[in-house]
Amino acid sequence: GAGVSQSPSNKVTEKGKDVELRCDPISGHTALYWYRQRLGQGLEFLIYFQGNSAPDKSGLPSDRFSAERTGESVSTLTIQRTQQEDSAVYLCASSPTSNTGELFFGEGSRLTVL
Amino acid sequence: AQKVTQAQTEISVVEKEDVTLDCVYETRDTTYYLFWYKQPPSGELVFLIRRNSFDEQNEISGRYSWNFQKSTSSFNFTITASQVVDSAVYFCALSGGFTGTASKLTFGTGTRLQVTL
Numbered sequence: 001g002a003g004v005s006q007s008p009s010n011k012v013t014e015k016g017k018d019v020e021l022r023c024d025p026i027s028g029h030t031a032l033y034w035y036r037q038r039l040g041q042g043l044e045f046l047i048y049f050q051g052n053s054a055p056d057k058s059g060l061p062s063d064r065f066s067a068e069r070t071g072e073s074v075s076t077l078t079i080q081r082t083q084q085e086d087s088a089v090y091l092c093a094s095s096p097t098s099n100t101g102e103l104f105f106g107e108g109s110r111l112t113v114l
Numbered sequence: 115a116q117k118v119t120q121a122q123t124e125i126s127v128v129e130k131e132d133v134t135l136d137c138v139y140e141t142r143d144t145t146y147y148l149f150w151y152k153q154p155p156s157g158e159l160v161f162l163i164r165r166n167s168f169d170e171q172n173e174i175s176g177r178y179s180w181n182f183q184k185s186t187s188s189f190n191f192t193i194t195a196s197q198v199v200d201s202a203v204y205f206c207a208l209s210g211g212f213t214g215t216a217s218k219l220t221f222g223t224g225t226r227l228q229v230t231l
Contacts, residue, residue: 043221093159101149
């Protein structure tokens, strides 16, 4: 597609369940980022991929969070044993290079943990 | 540590008014980049501008203009003759370095702009 695609757009889950969020970046974009946006707050950096490697995963809040990228394309963010504080919009962005800062964002996956 | 402060949580203006969104940043990097992104109701953030720390020239793009002042660590954004379509949340962001970390943007909490008729 023309833009960054994220799925699901909305996910409601019960506390303790695992969730997977998917991101399809713009074709050819080598850099991919995950951010989290809590209600009324700014965007928190989670992890950054250059190709399939993650040089910076410093923003992952706990070991319940993990992410991978394959084929220099699709990325999956996995949250295990979800907690209520994980409720947020998870935004994915891609960029043709890793140092321009011009990120192309998807519409996000809204996660609600009951 | 880097920090971006957008003190204005919400601004309401009437169409055709000018409005300035404030952004103040903190960084220890000597080389850094500043950004503004727009998040319309649809939710998808849209890149508006990037400036590097060596270029303090103000920039104008149509009704948008940006005032970068290193002395006050500010990067303010002005919309002239606002329109209803300008209604959105606007985020100021900061990154540092050249490669790799240059993409790790630190975002402010955003300013919600509401333009009414």
